[in-house]
Amino acid sequence: MRQLFTFIKKEFKHVFRDQKTLLLLFGLPIVQIILFGFALTNEIKDASLVVVDYSKDEATQKIIEKFRTNSSFKLEESILGTKEIEEAFKEGKVKMALIFPADFENDLIHENRASIQLIADATDPNTATTLVNHANTIIRDFRQELATGRPDHSIAIDTRNIYNPELKGTTNFVPGVMALVLLLICVLMTSVSIVKEKESGTMEILLVSPFNPFMVIIAKAVPYLLLSIVNLSVILFLSVYLLDMPINGSIALLFAVSILLIMTALSLGLLISNSTDSQQAAMLISLMGMLLPTMMFTGFLFPLENMPWPLQLVANVVPSKWYYIIVKDVMIKGLGFSAIWKETLILTGMTAFLLFVSIKKFKIRLS
Structure with missing residues (x-):
């Protein structure tokens, strides 16, 4: 029994000496509970709303005030x-528009019926x-307040979902999955490429050869670039013909920005590869460093606008966030480069x- 406690004590000492193990044991759960606690919510807050009021009467002002509060x-x-x-929706400045027709209050009081139009960005x-x-709840509450002691008034709500009238989920998840797959696969594959050469001992041969050492980086990236373009083509083919995902914009522009994301991911993978000494470490950094931020801070699972501002700032350094915005604008809204x-x-x-x-950190001499 004494020997058992001695070995347990020894293992505790090993654990506390290993900073990486301590980080995984205590740091990772703390980060996850904070991120998931603040970011994992489907509650909508502060969604941008614009109003077009052709009536400008007391009734419309009361409804607008209810939306404001x-x-x-x-x-x-x-x-x-x-x-x-239309311009506001194209630029992504608003999520919904509220339109009052002329003579709204007059129609409501004298004819006991009126109409309101809602336009929502359904990307x-x-x-x-x-x-x-x-x-609908806000307008219904107003109608109930108005009907107190009076004949029941009817307010017809004309709802229009632009860019995605059928409210298909693919318009939201396909761009997000494209960003996730391209970024994760490219980073993961390239992150182990140079490390593999280090572990096998062939990096020394490459460095003493007449081949320019910096060409090693380019040579490592090009195959994955070409294979990722093939992967992108397959994803788009399946999205269009299997998932019925529209491509309303330029396919050439979509491929160009996708290749740009691939190059971003390859550069990040090479940086990880140059900064680590083992394939296991490179794969761990790639998976943990890319999977969680891409899923959390891209915007296709949880609205970024609902997160605290520090997390919104963190989202700005995640490449997939910007790619996700681009793909939705090109594929769904049909917008151009401007x-x-x-x-x-x-x-x-x-x-x-x-x-x-990554080039700066590439060691042209092995110690």
């Missing part, structure tokens, strides 16, 4: 017409459905930075 909506400046609404069908339900140039510029900057750092 509801935590699900954040009332933006009122706009003038349908053209401005995320879950968010659109939730917002429409909240809006609508996605900012996100494309951010991905380009990430790629250049990661590639520069």
Whole structure:
């Protein structure tokens, strides 16, 4: 028994000496509970709402005030017409529009019926459905207040879901899965490429050969780039013909930005490969460092707007977030480069930075 306690004591000492083990034991659960506690919510808060009020009467002002005081909506400046609404939706500035026709209050009081139009951005069908339900509840409460002591008034709600009238879930998940698959696979594959050469001892041969050492990095990346393009083609083919996912924009533009994401992922994978000494460590960093952030901070599982602002800042350094925005704009909204140039510029900057750092960290001499 004394020997058993001695061995247990020895194992405790080994555990506490290993900082990586301590990080996995205590650091990972703390990070996960904080992230999941704040980020894993489907509750909608502060969704951007614009109002087009052609009536401008007391009744419309009361309804607008109810939307203003509801935590699900954040009332933006009122706009003038349908053209401005269309531009606001294309730019991703609003999630819903509330439109009052002319003579709203007059129709409601004298004819006991009136109409309201709701327009929702259905690129995320879950968010659109939730917002429409909240809006219906607010309007129903107003109608019940108005009907107190009076004849029942009818308010017809004309709901229009743009970009995804049928509220198909594929329009939300396909772009997210594309970002997840391309980023995770590319990072994982390239992260072990240089480490494999180190472990097998062939890196020494490559470094003493006439071959430029920096060409080793390019040679490691090119095969995975070409294979990832094939992978992308298969994903798009299955999305269109099996999942009935539309491609309303330019296919060439979609391939171009996808290749840019692949290059970003390859650069990140090479950086991990240059910074580690074992395939096991490289794979662990790739999986833990890419899988969780991509799923949490891309926006296809949980709305980023609902997260605390520190987590929203963290999401800005996740490449898949920007790619997800681009794919939705191109595939679903059918927009061109003028609508996605900012996100494309951010991905380009990430790629250049990661590639520069990975080359800098590449050791042309083995100690």
